[in-house]
Amino acid sequence: MSLQFVVDGLLAGSMIGLGAIGVTLTYSILRFSNFAHGDFMAWGAYATLAVVGAIGAMFGKIAPIAPLSFGWPLIVALIIGMAATGLLALALDMVLFARLRAKGQAIIVVMASFGASMALRSLLEFIFSSRPTYFSRAIQIARPIGFGIRITPDQIALLLLTAVLVLGVHLLMTRTQTGRSMQALSQNAALARIVGIDVAKVVRVTWIIGGALACVAGVMIGILIQIRPFMGFEMLLPMFAAAILGGIGSVPGAVLGGLIIGLAEAGAVQLIGAEWRAAVSFIILMAVLFVRPIGLFGVRER
Amino acid sequence: MDLLGYGAFFLTTALIFSLITLGLNLQWGLTGLFNVGVAGFVAIGAYTSALLTTPDDAARLGGFGLPILVGWLGAMVVGGVAAAITGIATLRLRSDYLAITTFGVAVVVQLVALNAQKLTGGPFGIGFIPRPFGGLAETPLLFNLSNLAIVSVVTLIVYLALEHLSRSPWGRVLKALREDERAAISLGKSARFYRVQAFAVGGAIMALAGALQAHFTGFIAPDNYLPALTFQVWVMLIVGGSGSNIGAVIGSILVWAIWAGSGALTSVLFSPEQQARAASLQIVAIGVMLCVILLVRPNGLFGDRPRRSRFGKGAKAAPDESAALS
Numbered sequence: 171m172s173l174q175f176v177v178d179g180l181l182a183g184s185m186i187g188l189g190a191i192g193v194t195l196t197y198s199i200l201r202f203s204n205f206a207h208g209d210f211m212a213w214g215a216y217a218t219l220a221v222v223g224a225i226g227a228m229f230g231k232i233a234p235i236a237p238l239s240f241g242w243p244l245i246v247a248l249i250i251g252m253a254a255t256g257l258l259a260l261a262l263d264m265v266l267f268a269r270l271r272a273k274g275q276a277i278i279v280v281m282a283s284f285g286a287s288m289a290l291r292s293l294l295e296f297i298f299s300s301r302p303t304y305f306s307r308a309i310q311i312a313r314p315i316g317f318g319i320r321i322t323p324d325q326i327a328l329l330l331l332t333a334v335l336v337l338g339v340h341l342l343m344t345r346t347q348t349g350r351s352m353q354a355l356s357q358n359a360a361l362a363r364i365v366g367i368d369v370a371k372v373v374r375v376t377w378i379i380g381g382a383l384a385c386v387a388g389v390m391i392g393i394l395i396q397i398r399p400f401m402g403f404e405m406l407l408p409m410f411a412a413a414i415l416g417g418i419g420s421v422p423g424a425v426l427g428g429l430i431i432g433l434a435e436a437g438a439v440q441l442i443g444a445e446w447r448a449a450v451s452f453i454i455l456m457a458v459l460f461v462r463p464i465g466l467f468g469v470r471e472r
Numbered sequence: 473m474d475l476l477g478y479g480a481f482f483l484t485t486a487l488i489f490s491l492i493t494l495g496l497n498l499q500w501g502l503t504g505l506f507n508v509g510v511a512g513f514v515a516i517g518a519y520t521s522a523l524l525t526t527p528d529d530a531a532r533l534g535g536f537g538l539p540i541l542v543g544w545l546g547a548m549v550v551g552g553v554a555a556a557i558t559g560i561a562t563l564r565l566r567s568d569y570l571a572i573t574t575f576g577v578a579v580v581v582q583l584v585a586l587n588a589q590k591l592t593g594g595p596f597g598i599g600f601i602p603r604p605f606g607g608l609a610e611t612p613l614l615f616n617l618s619n620l621a622i623v624s625v626v627t628l629i630v631y632l633a634l635e636h637l638s639r640s641p642w643g644r645v646l647k648a649l650r651e652d653e654r655a656a657i658s659l660g661k662s663a664r665f666y667r668v669q670a671f672a673v674g675g676a677i678m679a680l681a682g683a684l685q686a687h688f689t690g691f692i693a694p695d696n697y698l699p700a701l702t703f704q705v706w707v708m709l710i711v712g713g714s715g716s717n718i719g720a721v722i723g724s725i726l727v728w729a730i731w732a733g734s735g736a737l738t739s740v741l742f743s744p745e746q747q748a749r750a751a752s753l754q755i756v757a758i759g760v761m762l763c764v765i766l767l768v769r770p771n772g773l774f775g776d777r778p779r780r781s782r783f784g785k786g787a788k789a790a791p792d793e794s795a796a797l798s
Binding site: 197202203205266269270273276277278280281282284285286287288289290292293295296299300403406407410411414445446448449451452455456459460463 | 504506508562565567568569571572573576577580583586587699700703706707710748749752753754755756758759762763766767770
């Protein structure tokens with residue numbers, strides 16, 4: 171078995187992990203599992219693609235940055251896409267989730283997110299058709315780095331980006347007042363309200379972080395694989411499994427869970443075959459639920 | 473005559489949906505268990521029954537050529553066991569975990585249907601599934617009507633059984649658990665045990681519906697059991713009003729009428745190239761409809777209300793209604 175699966179696994183794990191951060195934050199702070207989170211990924215990828223197209227129309231063709239397959243337009247577009255996806259999440263919360271939350275039945279919110287997911291995905295299919303598209307059709311040469319592992323410049327850049335983003339979110343959660351408010355709200359909502367934490371603001375920040383990271387994950391999938399309306403929905407099960415494996419509410423846990431699932435998937439692809447990839451996260455999920463339902467870094471629910 | 477034939481065909485499909493919705497109503501409406509993997513349990517039933525009843529096929533396992541009734545019973549057993557295992561794994565945890573796990577079940581069932589060629593025929597599916605009254609296929613009208621009769625009888629039996637169950641002590645425990653878990657547990661009822669039972673029976677009903685559908689069309693493929701199916705069934709239950717069995721049946725017929733009608737409309741209005749896109753718009757519309765109903769009228773048409781006449785407490789207002797208004 172070649173060690174190539176380590177690189178593939180780390181990349182898949184980065185995509186899953188970035189999505190799982192949003193899932194775990196929504197779950198621990200807003201107390202529902204958001205089935206529309208995968209579709210934020212797809213919307214982020216398509217929004218970024220649209221902005222890249224707009225920049226291309228305005229400035230003509232722009233050469234990519236030396237070894238990478240993309241140039242500055244994609245970087246600018248990614249930042250705009252992150253903002254747009256954050257706003258989409260906020261808007262969905264305002265029209266739908268916040269109103270249902272006010273009625274107080276958590277599971278109804280889950281059902282609404284399921285309906286919203288279906289609508290969002292089909293809307294993408296309607297606008298862009300279900301045919302896959304790409305940020306770039308250029309083929310990158312993978313360079314050997316020893317131990318029989320090959321990696322492309324794009325892959326290195328995206329792994330670094332993931333590391334920076336995860337570190338950033340971790341610092342935000344532990345070092346800033348907003349982050350501490352988020353943790354307080356997830357640990358004890360009633361007490362957090364009593365000490366005067368601005369719940370509405372925490373909810374807003376949660377959606378924006380979740381949406382923005384989902385967009386990055388979607389764009390990663392777009393750069394390394396392809397863009398399709400179903401791309402996010404197919405990431406849903408791995409993301410949920412990662413969030414539960416890491417322990418609900420834990421950002422490092424979500425990322426570690428994502429990496430474990432990504433590596434397990436890549437290993438399974440080599441050993442069993444690519445068609446069974448999606449079963450890996452289900453098996454891990456079931457194992458966690460039977461053995462340790464609070465996950466690696468989870469705290470017992472009150 | 474054509475219209476009558478189409479009517480019978482339409483009603484048969486709608487009643488099979490009703491059966492699935494009845495299963496979901498037992499799980500969600502009566503017990504409060506959230507199942508996002510409905511399509512998976514329907515598929516389990518369809519494939520089990522197909523494997524048991526089709527004639528021997530060298531390309532895959534089985535084709536045991538058993539009678540259709542054995543296929544239906546087998547479907548219910550396998551579907552029920554699958555649901556029970558899912559329930560045992562998740563019902564001691566938060567309700568969201570059940571949702572996520574059932575979602576995973578549907579994904580895995582779809583994967584097995586697509587990839588386990590030896591078992592399921594892979595993407596090409598299974599054909600030559602014996603049809604009840606297959607001998608009448610020469611005269612479509614008679615064939616459709618006799619199928620409708622069978623499906624109606626099965627639906628009626630399941631409906632009456634569920635009505636009986638929901639009034640029985642067993643059903644009352646489920647309702648008590650849904651409304652106030654602590655109070656029910658304090659009366660010595662094991663919440664998890666009752667929920668696993670309800671979830672398993674619901675799964676068995678969904679599997680039976682899948683089997684009926686398979687024998688009605690004679691051919692099944694993985695594409696029949698996509699997440700859109702789960703979604704349709706949920707909309708049917710919510711429109712009809714969760715908690716009410718009659719609501720589940722009427723909601724299914726109504727939503728299927730809207731679905732089939734809008735499908736026919738798009739095929740008239742749009743050119744063939746545009747049809748796939750128009751179909752996705754159809755799903756958007758239904759998704760928005762689900763969200764709007766949840767926001768505006770969470771009880772649906774026949775939402776569950778406390779039975780006032782039986783205990784003579786007519787003055788007591790329905791608690792869930794007042795909660796919805798506030």
